[in-house]
Amino acid sequence: MPSFDIVSKVDMQEIDNAVNQALKEILQRYDFKGTHNEIKLENEAIVLLGADDYKLDAVIDVLKGKLAKRNVSPKCLDFGKKEPASGTAVRQRVAIVQGISKEKGKEICKLIKNSKLKVQxxxxxxxxxxxxxxxxxxxxxxQLLKGQDVGIELQFINMRS
Known part of the structure; x- marks a missing residue:
């Protein structure tokens, strides 16, 4: 019986490369000169540090741009709350979403069942x-799932016939 798997995985090497490129750009950009802005990759999260809210938003834009250039979907990022750091600095933790949660899995199964196709x-x-x-x-x-927005990036693997 033919089957395939739906997964949501992120290439951590691509994320590491994007973070390094974004950090390099931040260090070279004129509007960031003289301010303390950082991007750090820690296990399954990215920690962003900006001198103020506006700088943090600019750091986020740079990071998203670098991720897009490396074909990493921004849907895999889960932005946490902005929290104050030392002085006027602002820190934000961005979790990297890997895998399909139970809720998203149920949503995907419901979409498939509502399509009336003869699949399980x-x-x-x-x-x-x-x-x-x-x-x-x-x-x-x-094709149905590619057309729907389920909130996470989906990959289709292990097509077996």
Whole structure:
């Protein structure tokens, strides 16, 4: 029985490269001269530090631009609250979302079931497996999910026939 898996994974090496490029740009830009702005990659999160709110927003824009150039979707970033750091500095923690949560998995399964295609979707840990009798139905599911916005970046892997 043909099947494929729906996952949400992020290439951490690409994120590391984007963070390094953004940091390099921040160090060279004229509007950041004389202020303390940082981007640090810590495990599954990015810590942003800006001299003030406006500088932090500019740091976020630089980071998003570098991620986009490296084909990393901004949907994989979960921005936390801005919190004060020393003086007027502002810190923000950005979590990197990996995997499909149970809620998102249920939402994806519901979308697939509402499509009336003859396929079965089941949640397996942090991925969703879709199986059916015809490969055409599976390809229709892929097109359906690419057209929908589920809030996370989806990849389709392990297509087996």
């Amino acid at each position: 979707a089941q949640i397996m840990d942090d991925q969703v497996r879709v199986s059916g009798k015809k490969i055409d139905d599976l390809q229709s599911v892929i």
